[in-house]
Amino acid sequence: MNIAKLTIPAVRDGLLGKQFSAVELTTEALRFAQDENPKTNAYLTFSDQRALAAAARVDALIAAGQPLGPLAGVPIAVKDVIVTKDVKTTCASKILSNYLPPYDSTAVERLEAAGGILLGKANCDEFAMGSSNENSAFGPVRNPVALDRVPGGSSGGSAAAVVQGTAVVSLGSDTGGSIRQPASFCGCVGVTPTYGRVSRYGLVAFASSLDHIGPFSRNVADSATLLGAIAGRDPRDATSAARPVPDYAALLGDSVQGLKLGLPKEYFANLAPETGDRIMAGVEVLKKLGCEISEVSLPHTEYAIATYYILCTAELSANLSRFDGVRYGVRSPNSHTLADMYKNTRGEGFGAEVKRRIMLGSYVLSHGYYDAFYRKAQKVRRLLTEDFTRAFEHVDALITPVSPFPAFKIGEKVNDPIQMYLSDIYTITGSLAGVPCMSVPCGTTAEGLPVGMQILTNHFAEDVMFRLAHQFEKAGGFTA
Amino acid sequence: MKLTEENVRYVAGLANLTLSDQEIHQYTADLSGILSHMEKLNQLDTSHVEPMTQVLFAGQENDSLREDIEHTPLSNDVALANAPLAGAGYFKVPKVIER
Numbered sequence: 001m002n003i004a005k006l007t008i009p010a011v012r013d014g015l016l017g018k019q020f021s022a023v024e025l026t027t028e029a030l031r032f033a034q035d036e037n038p039k040t041n042a043y044l045t046f047s048d049q050r051a052l053a054a055a056a057r058v059d060a061l062i063a064a065g066q067p068l069g070p071l072a073g074v075p076i077a078v079k080d081v082i083v084t085k086d087v088k089t090t091c092a093s094k095i096l097s098n099y100l101p102p103y104d105s106t107a108v109e110r111l112e113a114a115g116g117i118l119l120g121k122a123n124c125d126e127f128a129m130g131s132s133n134e135n136s137a138f139g140p141v142r143n144p145v146a147l148d149r150v151p152g153g154s155s156g157g158s159a160a161a162v163v164q165g166t167a168v169v170s171l172g173s174d175t176g177g178s179i180r181q182p183a184s185f186c187g188c189v190g191v192t193p194t195y196g197r198v199s200r201y202g203l204v205a206f207a208s209s210l211d212h213i214g215p216f217s218r219n220v221a222d223s224a225t226l227l228g229a230i231a232g233r234d235p236r237d238a239t240s241a242a243r244p245v246p247d248y249a250a251l252l253g254d255s256v257q258g259l260k261l262g263l264p265k266e267y268f269a270n271l272a273p274e275t276g277d278r279i280m281a282g283v284e285v286l287k288k289l290g291c292e293i294s295e296v297s298l299p300h301t302e303y304a305i306a307t308y309y310i311l312c313t314a315e316l317s318a319n320l321s322r323f324d325g326v327r328y329g330v331r332s333p334n335s336h337t338l339a340d341m342y343k344n345t346r347g348e349g350f351g352a353e354v355k356r357r358i359m360l361g362s363y364v365l366s367h368g369y370y371d372a373f374y375r376k377a378q379k380v381r382r383l384l385t386e387d388f389t390r391a392f393e394h395v396d397a398l399i400t401p402v403s404p405f406p407a408f409k410i411g412e413k414v415n416d417p418i419q420m421y422l423s424d425i426y427t428i429t430g431s432l433a434g435v436p437c438m439s440v441p442c443g444t445t446a447e448g449l450p451v452g453m454q455i456l457t458n459h460f461a462e463d464v465m466f467r468l469a470h471q472f473e474k475a476g477g478f479t480a
Numbered sequence: 481m482k483l484t485e486e487n488v489r490y491v492a493g494l495a496n497l498t499l500s501d502q503e504i505h506q507y508t509a510d511l512s513g514i515l516s517h518m519e520k521l522n523q524l525d526t527s528h529v530e531p532m533t534q535v536l537f538a539g540q541e542n543d544s545l546r547e548d549i550e551h552t553p554l555s556n557d558v559a560l561a562n563a564p565l566a567g568a569g570y571f572k573v574p575k576v577i578e579r
Contacts, residue, residue, distance in 0.1 A: 102558045195535040209534050235546030239534070242543040306518040317495060324496070326571050331564035338576045340498075347498030355497060359488070359507050360514060362495040376521050378531035383524070385532060417510055418517060434535030459537060 003032050004165020008222045011073050011168065015062060022058035022073040026051050026117050029075040033119055033166035040142045040151070042160040044080050046120035047087045051075075054117050061115075070229050070249075072115030077167035079158045080121040081128050082213065083202040084108050087118070091204050092136035093126045095329045095349030105202020106237065107171060107213050107230045114229040119167055123157030126351045127320065128173055128206050130154050131181060131423050134414050135353045142410070143186055145450060149407040152182030155216070159186040162216045169217040169226050173203055175210045176308050177402075177427025183216060183439040184402035184452020189469070190216050191223045194459050195434030196241035198227070199234030207315035208239075210308075210431050220440060220470040224248035227462065243460060251463045252470040256289050259468065262296035262395035267426050272405040278451040279401045282442040285476045286399065286468070296395060298387040301429055303380050308428040309421055310364050310377035317361025323349065356417060385433040392458040397468055399455060400426050402439045406449035426454060436462045440469040441478040481515040483508055 001014065003025075014020050020028075030048055037043050058073045083089045083101035090096045108118060125135040133141040133156025141156040143149040144164040151160045155172030159182035162170050172179045174192040183190025191214045198213045205211065215226035231245045263283065268276060287293055325331035325345030332344035350358070364373035391398060403423060413420045430437035436459070439452035453472075457465040472478070488508045492499045499507070556569050565572040 099562055102554055102561060196537070238544040238546075241537060242539060243537075300524075303521055303524065306520050309514065310518055310521075321496070325564055326573055327559075328562035329564070336574055338574050339496075341574050342496045343498040346496055350497075352503075355499070355503070356507060356510055358495050358497065359491055360511055363483075363487075363491045363511060363515070364518075366491065366494060373515075373518060375531055376526060377518075378533060379526035379529040380521055380524060382529050382532035383526070385535075418513055421514070459535075 003028055006168050007219060008071065008074050008168065008225050012068065015058070015068070015073050022055035022062070022117070023052060025073055026055035026075065029117075029119060033161070036164055036166050039147065040144050040160045040164055041123055041139050042141055042157040042164060042166060043077065043120045044090060044092065044123045044138055044157070045088045047084065047118050050087060051117050051119050054112055058115050069113065069115035070225055071111055074116050074168050075119045076111060076116045077119055077122045077158055077161040077170035078108060079124050079155050079170070079172045081124060081173055081204045081206070082107060082171060083204065084118060084121065087121065089121065089204070090138070091127045092124050092138055093349065093351065093354070094137045095323050095345070097137070097330060099328050103202065106199035106234045108202065110230045111171070111226070116229070122155070122161055122170060122172070125154035125156070126354050127204065127316070128154040128175060128178055129316070129353050129357055131177070131420050132408070132413065133157065133182070134410065135351055137351055140410055143407050145187055145448065146407060148409055149449070150185065150410055152185035152407065154178040156182050158216050159183050159188055159190060162188045162218055169215055169222050171213060172216055174212045174214055174431065175207050175312060176431045177424045179214045179216065180402050180427050180437060180439040180452065180454060181424065184450065185407040187441050187444070187450030188216055188218055189220050189223045189438065189440055190214065191227060191438040192430065192436065193227055193231065193462055194241070194436045196239050197231050197436070197460070197462070199237040199240040201234055201236040205319040207312040208319065209315060210312060212431070220466060220473050221249055221252055223438070224252060224466045224470070241460070246463050248463055248466050252467055254467050256291055256468050256471050259291045259397065259464070260395040261286060261291045261293050262391055262398045263293060264296050264298045264301070264391070264398055264400060266298055266301035267400040270404055271401055274445040275401055275403070275405060275451050278443045278445070279453055282453045282472065282476065283399060285472055289471055289475055294395065296391050296398070298391060298429065300380065300384045300387050304384055304428045304432065305421055305425055307377045307380045307384060308424070308432060309360070310373050311381065313357045313361030314365050314374050315361070317358045317365065320354070320358055353417070381432050384429055388433040388435055396464055397455055397457045399453065402426060402452035402454045406445055406451055430456050435459055436465050438465055438469060440473060442476070443478065481512060481519060483512045483515070
């Protein structure tokens with residue numbers, strides 16, 4: 001058994017074929033992950049006890065001849081913005097560095113109910129704010145493919161763990177590209193499902209109208225299985241969708257012959273040359289599979305960055321007001337009045353990017369600017385969403401690059417927030433429209449840096465997206 | 481759009497953030513640059529567009545409601561366990577009222 005290359009079906013086969021027990025696999029997975037972690041800093045916390053207890057439950061099921069859940073025995077990393085009962089959840093922030101949640105998020109509850117093993121918590125940008133994982137209070141994550149480069153962000157640790165082989169699959173969160181961009185930079189599959197497809201109960205809120213939870217994996221089928229296990233209505237999240245969850249993994253083999261795919265011309269204008277070449281080579285693979293390719297237009301794309309950074313900072317400035325040193329987290333010791341305690345706790349506890357965004361959000365919501373910025377952006381969000389509605393009247397899916405360029409060097413963009421924000425251009429639009437979208441590996445540059453292809457489909461058409469990605473991966477030989 | 485350091489200090493007050501002079505200086509430059517980029521939205525006429533606050537899907541009227549079943553909330557002890565300072569079943573904060 002090569003622990004770094006396991007897939008969900010391989011774990012299942014190994015357990016049922018008695019090649020290893022769940023406890024043996026978990027013990028080995030924890031040892032391997034802990035040994036390898038210094039290379040990338042992908043994990044912040046390991047949850048050994050909880051993992052071994054969950055593994056023992058899987059072994060008990062096997063011994064009793066009971067049916068196993070779809071994730072039985074699978075070692076999983078969970079981004080540290082998703083709460084886990086009695087397992088430290090820091091949001092990669094100093095202000096929550098000692099937080100032990102008193103409850104589990106629905107996503108984690110469901111992955112454990114399906115037999116999944118929580119190995120530990122994955123590093124990320126502080127409160128999921130960043131595109132490079134350099135904003136973690138506990139040090140950056142390094143890209144396992146090229147250790148001097150960023151893994152992308154904000155779910156950098158979740159992507160790195162899967163590519164490094166220290167988790168079979170992982171969960172991340174995506175508000176403007178935080179799953180797809182690190183998946184493309186590290187060379188794995190990363191999926192942002194339809195808004196509301198996965199409950200956000202227990203996801204520490206960043207921008208509530210944009211936040212999603214979604215899977216990372218080394219192949220498309222594993223993401224389909226993981227999403228199937230965590231998706232669906234949750235009474236504790238009123239925004240979760242009351243729609244049945246298809247068996248995504250069972251539908252992967254259905255034909256993609258005759259599917260209509262659109263290439264939005266606005267997404268191909270400013271690409272690094274090798275990124276453009278890889279994506280166009282990928283489009284050829286899709287053509288050979290029998291898909292019909294046409295050019296389409298999403299005319300408001302150029303307004304997406306401004307729209308997104310107004311809406312997300314406005315929402316986060318409100319959501320992060322709960323971190324005030326009263327109910328949880330670290331309190332500044334140097335204050336004698338309540339007002340000073342709030343201000344000092346937040347000033348000392350938040351990192352530079354989080355404070356920059358709280359300032360921006362507070363500004364665009366402040367008296368006299370609300371209509372000019374916030375309300376204006378809400379209107380443009382509708383225009384951007386209507387671009388997608390119109391496109392999906394003509395095509396089944398859109399094919400685009402995930403990022404204009406491959407992984408950049410650690411430190412390269414850290415002093416230029418606008419350049420950092422602009423790197424999110426192709427992922428932000430799907431987040432604003434709430435459509436399902438994913439990154440699937442699409443080859444590498446001459447230097448060996450992964451390039452990700454983005455597939456977007458209409459609301460709740462994850463089945464079409466997975467099917468395309470799976471057959472693309474097989475035909476192109478792109479499995480990580 | 482050019483912000484002054486005074487504007488930024490005012491916003492820091494609204495956001496309950498203690499910032500150093502160095503941070504005020506940095507954010508004045510950063511916010512001015514970012515807000516200038518955001519003014520790009522003024523190129524669009526949106527006078528007849530309804531604001532979009534959420535991604536919404538067609539569904540049943542009661543889809544977003546849960547069953548009216550009682551469930552046990554966190555106990556007082558558990559809710560206080562993460563508090564930096566607690567006592568007598570309450571969160572404790574520095575004195576609010578001056579004597």
